[in-house]
Amino acid sequence: MAKQDTHNFDGATLTAEGMLYNGFVCQPVVEKCEGCERVRSFEGRDFCYSYPQPASKWSLGRCNFATHVKAETQAKVKVNPLKASKRASKGK
Numbered sequence: 503m504a505k506q507d508t509h510n511f512d513g514a515t516l517t518a519e520g521m522l523y524n525g526f527v528c529q530p531v532v533e534k535c536e537g538c539e540r541v542r543s544f545e546g547r548d549f550c551y552s553y554p555q556p557a558s559k560w561s562l563g564r565c566n567f568a569t570h571v572k573a574e575t576q577a578k579v580k581v582n583p584l585k586a587s588k589r590a591s592k593g594k
């Protein structure tokens with residue numbers, strides 16, 4: 503049985519508006535998508551198999567489907583600079 507995650511856009515066609523796949527008109531990926539594992543090539547152009555319009559996905563901030571960009575907020579929460587500074591001043 504074929505793996506579900508191959509996503510080769512079987513049955514897709516290129517139209518003047520973009521790639522027509524599963525009833526969606528897909529636009530090519532944007533620069534920020536570079537390195538994302540969801541990018542797949544079709545007819546020499548790169549498309550996202552999770553989102554038909556990558557440019558509008560990124561226009562709202564970081565793409566939440568991106569596999570190549572880590573969320574930055576979690577790392578910041580773990581370090582409390584005030585406590586770290588107090589510890590340092592106690593000479594520990």
Ligand code: SF4
Pocket residue numbers: 531532534535538539540541549550551552553555556559565566567568569
């Ligand atoms: S999941 Fe997001 S970052 Fe990845 S290719 Fe699609 S739109 Fe681009």
